[in-house]
Amino acid sequence: MQTIIEKAKTIRLLVLDVDGILTTGRIYYGSNAFEMRGFHIHDGLGIKLIQKTGVMVAIISGKHSDIVAKRLHDLDVQHVYLGHEIKLPAYEDLKHKLQIKDHEIAYMGDDLPDLPLLRRVGLSITVPQAPASIKQYVDLITKKKAGKGAVREVCELIMQAQDQYQSVIQSYLK
Numbered sequence: 001m002q003t004i005i006e007k008a009k010t011i012r013l014l015v016l017d018v019d020g021i022l023t024t025g026r027i028y029y030g031s032n033a034f035e036m037r038g039f040h041i042h043d044g045l046g047i048k049l050i051q052k053t054g055v056m057v058a059i060i061s062g063k064h065s066d067i068v069a070k071r072l073h074d075l076d077v078q079h080v081y082l083g084h085e086i087k088l089p090a091y092e093d094l095k096h097k098l099q100i101k102d103h104e105i106a107y108m109g110d111d112l113p114d115l116p117l118l119r120r121v122g123l124s125i126t127v128p129q130a131p132a133s134i135k136q137y138v139d140l141i142t143k144k145k146a147g148k149g150a151v152r153e154v155c156e157l158i159m160q161a162q163d164q165y166q167s168v169i170q171s172y173l174k
Helices: 004-009 039-050 068-076 088-098 112-118 150-161 163-173
Strands: 012-016 056-060 079-080 105-108 123-126
Touching: 004 039, 004 123, 004 150, 012 088, 012 150, 039 150, 039 163, 056 088, 079 105, 079 150, 105 112, 105 150, 112 123, 150 163
Parallel strands: 012 056, 012 105, 056 079, 105 123
Antiparallel strands: none
16 A cells, blocks of 8 residues: 555645635625635645646636635636536546546545545545545545645645655745
């Protein structure tokens, strides 16, 4: 059985769910259909750093949100699938478009709509607050919570496994 580090070494694409992964899972609604979500700055930097190492980042989310689209644009995430409640077709499209295999993909998800992808990818990841029905199917449960640095934790793990993390740190020391 492969270790987490061995699996992380082969990752070329990190695919993320949004609610419950990039956010705490809470959605705030105000008057006039005003919607608000919080994103952790460390997760954002983790995404930017892993992209610099050549690992691509994609999003597959069941909900469409202009707020989320703006955040992903700010992070220069090129592969965004919003409003895909059934995620497998988006995943297959992404694989085909990028000419990438399941074992080269890491996926972070936290609930039942994520299960088909979590069971296919080379490295499956969830967060501590995910239901037990999800935790039993993943390779890794992060120490950090969703929307509070969990994505950064995974980005660093992949970069470390691929011997890229120290060069990223060095780029900030110059």
